[in-house]
Amino acid sequence: MAGYIYLGIAIIGELLGTNLLKLSVGFTRLFPTLGTLLAYGFCFYFLSLSIKTVPLNLAYASWAGLGLIFTTIISIFLWREPLNAIGILGLGLIVVGVVLLDGFGTPGH
Template sequence: MSPLVIAYGALALGIVSEFIGSSLLPRTEQFTKLGPTAAAIASFIVALFFLSHALKVVPLGVTYAIWCGVGMVLTAVVSVVFYRSPLDPAAVLGILFIICGVVVINVFSTSVPH
């Protein structure tokens, strides 16, 4: 299997792990609930593990931009769907800009190995 495919797979797993940890943060109730706190911390540790593997192939700036962008969008969706946090038009526009930025990096940047 291609090292690039493995790197992007690791990045995807890292993003999912970070997204799970971020989504669990409200349930920790400021780290006073042991179960959700332990799960959130474990998710962040797993996320960093996979991020470090993605960095073997994909440059840090690109990896982190994708990581943050996709993680923010997923977390915003969970915030709206599960925590009933509304998004105003400016927030939606900002999220669309984030998505566009991730697409531009992946499609047009020469920093990303293809």
């Protein structure tokens, strides 16, 4: 169970790092740049802890997929970025892929 908690923390770190990356304006702003580097370091540390017990394929698919979905949601509300029907379809396919991998792709989990 701890592996999944670490994975959740890694996803939060990735979300923080990605949004700080946008604020860094191409690494031209010091504090958002430092925050980006710290958040990604935090993220990868907890991802490394999670893959001690969570299968790598499931951990990475969940980290990347959920990170992408939540980043998209944040980008819509925080950054006012648009999302079209094709984008929604793509996000839906990612969700299906993560669910299938979790339910059928990893024996014993």
